Amino acid sequence: VDLINNKNLVKNAVIKIDDNIDLLPSSLKDSTLDTALLQSNSVNFRNLITDIIHPIRANYDIVIFDCPPALNKISLCATCASDVIVIPLTPSEYS
Numbered sequence: 001v002d003l004i005n006n007k008n009l010v011k012n013a014v015i016k017i018d019d020n021i022d023l024l025p026s027s028l029k030d031s032t033l034d035t036a037l038l039q040s041n042s043v044n045f046r047n048l049i050t051d052i053i054h055p056i057r058a059n060y061d062i063v064i065f066d067c068p069p070a071l072n073k074i075s076l077c078a079t080c081a082s083d084v085i086v087i088p089l090t091p092s093e094y095s
Helices: 026-041 048-054 073-080
Strands: 013-019 021-023
Touching: 026 073, 048 073
Parallel strands: none
Antiparallel strands: 013 021
């Protein structure tokens, strides 16, 4: 939410986990993310995540977005920012 509301820069939010792995952590405030996106009139859903990670994108070979199993706005934004989408599911009649 802070990245979308321009209260934080993405380079300040990245946490180094290991020599080759960084993490952009979530927070409990992100549960309000869909509401914040719907209330904002200036959000371009197609480029939202691409624009946020643009300043640091050149530092990484691969960026993985871990999204909840839901059809919400932030999942839509992550899908638009992705080159490849992996959707794991259980092979059952209710998946």
